[in-house]
Amino acid sequence: MARERKFSKEELYQITKKLLLDHGYDGYTFTLLANQLEVSRAAIYKYYDNKEELLIEYMVFELNTFLQHLKEISKKDTFMDQFEALFDIIFNDMSIYKIREIGMHIPTVNDKVAAYKKKLDRLHVELYDSLQGFIRLGREEKVLKEDIPSNLVLGMIFQTVNIPNTTGLTHLEWVNTLKKVICHGMFRNAN
């Protein structure tokens, strides 16, 4: 009982992501967003009271989809299989880490945002638990060195994604080299 929408939530999220990566939290504006969506700025206010509400909702969406992918990997039996799958997920969308960090900057401007933030926190706990299981398996299988803190293991994986591949290597070659380095280091001989 209404007219057709000029933009979908998918479009909105996709453009939001691009704008966040290009301009950061402070540089993200409804003016930019409206231009990209080719609607008037006021149209966006039909759905969101301010950019904080939009962004926090987007963050929840982003973390949710990431979690769904992540849960797939916990179905794999061996640590190595899970490790490979985790790598695939992260390299499939290399911007998640950056996006998550930008998300930290969203101020709690009202109750709605506060509620979403709580939801985000719960998702982060889920994320942490899921990854914690992955690391536990690695230790149980005696693949991971046991003296390495778990957040270092995860940090290595999440951060190295951002190293720009400026070599002539293909994506696959690059990722494989990266994997090797993470697993066995850059040095020839142990000492």
Added chain:
Amino acid sequence: MARERKFSKEELYQITKKLLLDHGYDGYTFTLLANQLEVSRAAIYKYYDNKEELLIEYMVFELNTFLQHLKEISKKDTFMDQFEALFDIIFNDMSIYKIREIGMHIPTVNDKVAAYKKKLDRLHVELYDSLQGFIRLGREEKVLKEDIPSNLVLGMIFQTVNIPNTTGLTHLEWVNTLKKVICHGMFRNAN
């Protein structure tokens, strides 16, 4: 033949750094800067025509000091000594990588900025050469695996700095663990 300045270039750079890290390029404003310096906004315009000029000059300063530190390490004889020293430099100021990335966003608004950008490019070449020598030494000494691209070696070192230490480990313990992982990997056995 003039009155005393209310703020030094050091103060200006220090506050600029903080503001850039907190708000990113788009969020950095002369209004914020002036407030922090406790001068009127117009006072800043006595020295810089716009924020681009200030920021690009700051970037040159930042890269220059980093380069100076870097040149110290090339005096060390062995690759391992240079490796340790490089780690120290980077962990001494973990924000350089982020700052450099923000610097990429500065638009060339006039000739002055263009000139500074050229200078920045030259400094980046110097930086690259300096680090290239470090890696060459590592390969010559047969310490580094020779099939690892040099920008992966450098990327590993620069990126892992940003992994937050949320464990109970001291800074020193954390850095040592990180070093071990970069050198020899997270996995127990080679395969």
Added chain:
DNA sequence: GTTTAAAGTTACACATATGTAACCAAATTC
């Protein structure tokens, strides 16, 4: 075909950032 409600636009009031011009303040030089 009229009613209804969501979707969208235009226009305004307000806030904040920018760049500049006119003016005031203090230290130096003669």
Added chain:
DNA sequence: GAATTTGGTTACATATGTGTAACTTTAAAC
């Protein structure tokens, strides 16, 4: 101690972003 020069402030014009109210459009419901 008057003139000069640099540092600093106030005030204004301009630009951009925000949030809202009044209005228009369109498709479904009756």
